[in-house]
Amino acid sequence: MRSGTLPLPPGGLDLTATLESGQTFLWERVDGGTYGDVAWAERAPAPADDAPTAAPETGWYATTASGGALHARVRDGRLEWRASDGVADPEAVLGRRLCLDDDLGAVADAAPADPVVDAAFAATPGLRLVAEPFWPTLVSFICSAQMRVERIFAMCGALRERYGEPVTLAGHTTHTFPSSADLAAAEEADLRGLKLGYRAPYVRDTAAIVADGEQSRDAADGLPYEAAREALTAFVGVGEKVADCVLLFSLCYREAVPLDTWIRRAIATYFPNCERGSYAETSRAIRDRLGGELAGYVQTYVFHYLRTRGIDAAPVPAPAEE
């Protein structure tokens, strides 16, 4: 095992918000706790700084990278990590997957002046986008259809435990994400047993497509945003919304604004003039409204703010009423 620390990037890093807010389902808490069950409202503006009472082994998150285990936590103003020997360059992996090069102050400055947006940025400093590997992200968001964040964690965790390889580090065992070949060979009934529901055949069929190589992330690579979104819908179980999630949370298309139930609710409540009927047109309108090239980053803050505080939490309730 190797370990080390990195300085926190400009704007800080809220690991819990970044890893449990529904952008990625590839990390789990080492010291127990159900994924995504954080009582956000009570999570306090600050961790209280009562370092002496906190156990020294708390706060770790675990994932896998190139077949090995990788743990990370924020401690004393540093990003601590430890990794199995098989992980080639842990610090590079963390830098890429947690978007540590992003200057959050610059992101906030580039965001449009708006009461909801301002409140969202103020509510969760240190929240970052992620850039997770394509295949696990694709499967995660196929599973996300009509599901709460907590249950998406449960489904992805079940997939890893059932089909992945166990990897142990510092006494904690996690599992690698199953390959496309693994899931292509899975029985649909078996996947349903993992509580994937009607998403089971979607995952299996998409796995077959990827395993056969007839469609890959390269289909979207290099394409302009809207063409890339269209290309990803070639996978089974991937519509425009899921495609937007994959583009934003894996392929670094930061203009992508996934129109999920929360963002649609935000549009209805705070940006009603952005509702244009179709996904494509509403997408363009809210994208322009939230800052164009960085609209997806702004979306991440607004999504997390509204989902954890409630739709009416914003300072300006709504222009509503006929």
Place this chain on the structure above:
DNA sequence: ACCCAGGATGTAA
């Protein structure tokens, strides 16, 4: 019991 959750698909107009 009903409604909702980071929706997608197949079918009919």
Place this chain on the structure above:
DNA sequence: TTACATCATGGG
């Protein structure tokens, strides 16, 4: 193109 019905599953 748009409009529905249908699809699982668990929590409020």
